[in-house]
Amino acid sequence: MEKLKRHWLQVLTHVGALIPLALMIWGYTQNQLTANPIREITLRTGRIALVLLLLSLACTPVYILFRFRPALKLRRPLGLYAFLYAGLHLLTFVGLDYGFDFSLIVPEVLEKRFVQVGMLAFLLLLPLAITSTRGWMRRLGKNWKRLHRLVYLAAVAVVIHFVWLAKGDIRRPLRYGAVLALLLLIRVPPIRRILRGRKVDGSQ
Amino acid sequence: MVKIHPSEITPEHLYLSRRRFLKGMGALATSALVLSACGGEATPSPTQPAGAGSDELTDDLTSENDINSYNNFYEFSLGKTEVATLARDFKTSPWTVEVGGLVDNPRTFDLDDLQAFTQEERIYRMRCVEAWSMVIPWLGFPLAALLEEVGPTSDAQFVRFETLYDPEQMPGQKSGAFEWPYVEGLRLDEAMHDLTILATGIYGKPLLPQTGAPIRLVVPWKYGFKSIKSIVKIDLVAEMPVSLWMAQAPNEYGFYANVNPDVSHPRWSQATERRIGESGRRKTLFLNGYEEEVAYLYEGLDLRQWF
Numbered sequence: 001m002e003k004l005k006r007h008w009l010q011v012l013t014h015v016g017a018l019i020p021l022a023l024m025i026w027g028y029t030q031n032q033l034t035a036n037p038i039r040e041i042t043l044r045t046g047r048i049a050l051v052l053l054l055l056s057l058a059c060t061p062v063y064i065l066f067r068f069r070p071a072l073k074l075r076r077p078l079g080l081y082a083f084l085y086a087g088l089h090l091l092t093f094v095g096l097d098y099g100f101d102f103s104l105i106v107p108e109v110l111e112k113r114f115v116q117v118g119m120l121a122f123l124l125l126l127p128l129a130i131t132s133t134r135g136w137m138r139r140l141g142k143n144w145k146r147l148h149r150l151v152y153l154a155a156v157a158v159v160i161h162f163v164w165l166a167k168g169d170i171r172r173p174l175r176y177g178a179v180l181a182l183l184l185l186i187r188v189p190p191i192r193r194i195l196r197g198r199k200v201d202g203s204q
Numbered sequence: 205m206v207k208i209h210p211s212e213i214t215p216e217h218l219y220l221s222r223r224r225f226l227k228g229m230g231a232l233a234t235s236a237l238v239l240s241a242c243g244g245e246a247t248p249s250p251t252q253p254a255g256a257g258s259d260e261l262t263d264d265l266t267s268e269n270d271i272n273s274y275n276n277f278y279e280f281s282l283g284k285t286e287v288a289t290l291a292r293d294f295k296t297s298p299w300t301v302e303v304g305g306l307v308d309n310p311r312t313f314d315l316d317d318l319q320a321f322t323q324e325e326r327i328y329r330m331r332c333v334e335a336w337s338m339v340i341p342w343l344g345f346p347l348a349a350l351l352e353e354v355g356p357t358s359d360a361q362f363v364r365f366e367t368l369y370d371p372e373q374m375p376g377q378k379s380g381a382f383e384w385p386y387v388e389g390l391r392l393d394e395a396m397h398d399l400t401i402l403a404t405g406i407y408g409k410p411l412l413p414q415t416g417a418p419i420r421l422v423v424p425w426k427y428g429f430k431s432i433k434s435i436v437k438i439d440l441v442a443e444m445p446v447s448l449w450m451a452q453a454p455n456e457y458g459f460y461a462n463v464n465p466d467v468s469h470p471r472w473s474q475a476t477e478r479r480i481g482e483s484g485r486r487k488t489l490f491l492n493g494y495e496e497e498v499a500y501l502y503e504g505l506d507l508r509q510w511f
Contacts, residue, residue, distance in 0.1 A: 034285050035266075035274035035480045036336055099484050108473050165471055167334070168452055169282060169381040 009070050010077065017081035020048045021088075042092050049085035050158050052078050054179055057155060061186040064195055076132055079151065083129040086122050114164035121157035124150045155180050250399055250424070250494060251326065259327040259339050261493055263479070266338035268407045270480050275414040276332065277433060278382060279367065279374035291413035294373055296434075299418050305364070305439035308355035318404060318419055321345035325408070326401055328424035330431070331463045331492045335472045338480045342422055343405030348396045351440075356392060360440035363395040364388075365421060365432045382448060388432040389445030389459065390423065391501075399424055399497055402435075425494040427461045458511040462502070463492035467511050 004011060024044055027033045033040040056078035062071040098105050109115050128148055130136070137144050159180055162173035185191060248260035258264050275287040280294075297315055304310035323343050331337045351363070369385035371377040377384045394400060403422045404411060411417035416433025423430050429449055449457035456470050465475045465488040476485040491498055502510075 035270035036284075036478065038478065038483065039336070096483070097478075097485070101485075104476060104485070107475070111468055111473055112471065114471060167471070168278070168449075169379070171381060 009074065013074050013077050013081075017052060017078070020044065021085075038092065038096050041096065042089065045085045045089035045092060046162075049082050049089055050162065050176060052082035052085060053151075053155055053158060054176070054183065056082055057151065057180070057183045061183055064186055064192055080129060080132060083125050086125055090119075090122055114161050117157050117164065118161040121154045121161060124154035124157065128154075152184060155184075250328065250497060253327045259329060261329075263329065263339050264481075265327065265341055266480050271338060271340055271406060272412055272414060274480065276334075276428065277376075277414055277416070279376045279384070279386065279434075280414070281376055288412070288414040290375060294413035294417070294434075296411075296413060296418040299436075301419060301435055301438060303350065303354045303438045305441050306357045306360035307440050308357060309353070311354055313350070315418060318402070321349050321402075323404060326399075326403075326422070326424075328399075328422060329492050330422075330424065330428050331477060331488065333427040333429055333457075333461070333469060333472065333474075335474065335476065335488075336478045336480055341407055342401065342403040343408060344401040344403035344422065346398055347400045347402050347421065348398065350402060350438075351395060354440075356440045359442050361392055362441050362444055363390045363392060364437075364439045364441050364445035365390075365435050366437035366439075367432055368434050368436045383451050384448075386432060386448045387445060388421065388430055388447045390430075391444075392440070393501055394423070394498075397498060397501070399494060425463055425491040425498050427463060429457070430461050460502075460505075460507070460510050462507060462511075463488065464490060464507055464511070466490070467508055 024033070024041060028037060028041070031037075056075050059071040059075045059078065062068050094100060094105060098108070109119065128151055131140060131144065131147060140147060159173060159177040162176060163170050166173050186195060248254035248262075250260055253260050254262045273288055274284050276284060277287045277291065280287045280290040299315050301313045301318065302310075303313065323345055326342045326344065328340060328342060329337055330340050347363075365388045367386035368374070369377060371384075376382075390400070401422050403416070403420050404418065406412075406415055411420065413434075416431075419435055420433040421431045421435065430447075444459055447457070447459065449461075450459060463474070468474055474488055477488045478485055489495070
């Protein structure tokens with residue numbers, strides 16, 4: 001109980017991040033994922049991955065603005081869950097949708113820029129997920145932080161992926177883009193200094 | 205009636221049609237009912253399905269529930285499953301379709317007039333540009349029958365269709381993201397083709413609002429968005445109409461929008477599709493499998509340029 005009190009935010013993060021997956025599995029078994037479940041799973045995993053990635057990128061701004069230090073502890077789990085859903089998203093595309101038929105998948109990737117930029121985002125997140133452990137942090141030292149700045153690029157790639165695949169109305173992806181822009185802007189050192197009033201340590 | 209050009213047939217098509225033929229023969233041989241009903245001689249065609257529960261390629265019908273719950277109808281919502289709920293109270297009666305433009309006898313048809321045309325069942329594949337498809341048992345009548353009543357003049361080259369514009373009833377039309385009302389068009393010869401119908405029902409029942417009630421177009425060899433819903437206006441015109449999608453994204457949507465696995469959409473490869481109710485993908489057929497019936501309409505037309 002004492003432990004739960006101390007770690008409630010972490011617990012909430014884990015539960016919150018896994019609920020969409022549970023709902024999706026339940027929906028799949030109950031035949032509740034529309035007439036086109038594969039597409040629904042693709043859309044949901046993609047959307048959840050993006051939301052979690054943005055939440056992970058929101059931790060530092062929350063700290064900057066409200067000096068709420070516990071938020072910083074959520075960056076890693078949120079980022080890893082974003083990667084989990086991104087992985088499921090990719091696996092849905094390759095496996096569920098195209099049945100691992102690479103004679104269909106390869107032309108799709110070569111032909112469609114939105115697929116390429118999505119793949120790029122995944123490839124950028126991959127090394128970050130691998131090096132997310134304490135051991136890798138220690139081993140990489142100063143370079144760890146440099147490496148993990150790739151997350152900004154990955155997030156931008158995800159938003160472009162979303163804009164490029166939208167049919168007709170791109171306002172929704174652009175709203176996500178606006179949130180990302182804001183989260184990135186708060187980090188820019190001069191802006192950050194104004195917001196904080198003084199220099200911050202140890203956060204990205 | 206059938207004219208096939210060697211240049212339009214790839215070995216793959218041959219292979220597929222052979223398989224289809226064998227499948228059809230299998231179905232015929234095993235079903236005494238079908239044998240007795242068709243005399244074993246009739247070859248299934250788009251107007252003569254292989255059996256009650258399938259189209260002429262022996263593809264199974266999509267379930268009524270799937271057809272009525274998975275809809276692209278942006279006048280109501282961008283979400284496919286939201287349309288049915290939002291359209292529930294949509295008023296489809298009284299309703300009139302104004303037919304005019306370059307015609308001898310402009311006329312306004314009300315629901316009774318439309319029902320007066322001989323209604324027949326047509327089982328068609330519906331291929332969405334988003335690379336999914338359904339097999340739908342429509343109820344309706346050839347558009348040609350209606351056009352013959354108004355008598356297109358010799359200047360008429362195209363037909364322009366318009367959906368109802370009523371933002372109070374169609375909340376999606378309040379969105380500024382599209383240039384409402386929805387407009388679509390056909391070349392006159394496409395419009396007069398026997399496969400082109402005005403549909404009033406599905407599965408023997410009147411259309412529901414989410415599927416385009418009370419009257420919609422169905423052009424089975426073109427991507428689904430050509431089959432405009434809830435029509436209030438049909439004009440015969442001399443110039444190629446600009447459809448809503450052409451205006452929205454001219455590099456993505458052309459006037460013809462013929463189903464073609466070899467011509468990709470910028471966002472979806474059109475080589476394969478998912479049949480609703482099936483897992484995995486199936487190869488998309490040239491002109492959605494209606495090549496024998498309609499390929500002659502596009503002789504000499506570069507389908508890459510005129511996508």
